[in-house]
Amino acid sequence: MDKYGIHLLTLSHVFSIRQLKLRCSRGLATRLTTDNVVDVLQLARLCDAPDLYLKCMKLVSKHLKTVEKTEAWKFLQDHDSWLELEILQFLDEAELRQKHRSREREAQTLYLQLSEAMECLEHICTDGCTSVGPNDKEPSKSKGPCQKFSTCQGLQFLIRHFATCSRRVRGGCTRCLRMSQLFRLHSSICDQPDTCKVPLCRKIQPKTQLEKKGDDARWKLLVRKVLAAKVISSLRLPNPIRKDLEPTRLQE
16 A cells, blocks of 8 residues: 555546545555645545545645645645645635534533523522522521532622612613523523512513514524523433433423
């Protein structure tokens, strides 16, 4: 393969020997370097070897600065501008894919955070946490922080502010608006409004249902994504915790 791999790939393509062509493509793919990648890329393009072609493209995109210093790259620029254009287009598309994946990861992180906030909101309003509890009982000062205390702490701060903010009647402030959005999000995903202890859940839900036809499509998408993140989050929990949650998931 080291001595005749390129020749065998060419002959196997010309004479349509599929198995030999496949073995040559795989063998050359394991022997790619920054010095020979441009030559192998040209051959893969001519011999219609897509797997080898893709391997070459990935290597070029990963080590472009080194490849640009080779004689093969300089020859390519002078004699095969179409292939150079293909490489540049591949690099642009790879960068776009990377940005898209980054945006998807950031969005998924946001949906998971909102899902956790919904769980903490129900926990605070049902059981109570360190400084905020349900309206029918005071929060226990002896109770320690919960497992998601960093999220719970921020929510408790927002709830206390929302309950006492003097500007809430006049339209509210940024924090009040944020808390209102969290209440609305909870109301949109809550399936037990009659027994739910989260404030405004039963008041917001009928209004949300009346406005459903004219509701913003982005808000509906957000609700679906948060629900999906809730499922993903429950699947990632350790087995003992997941067993405790199974009856609740079945009821839902």
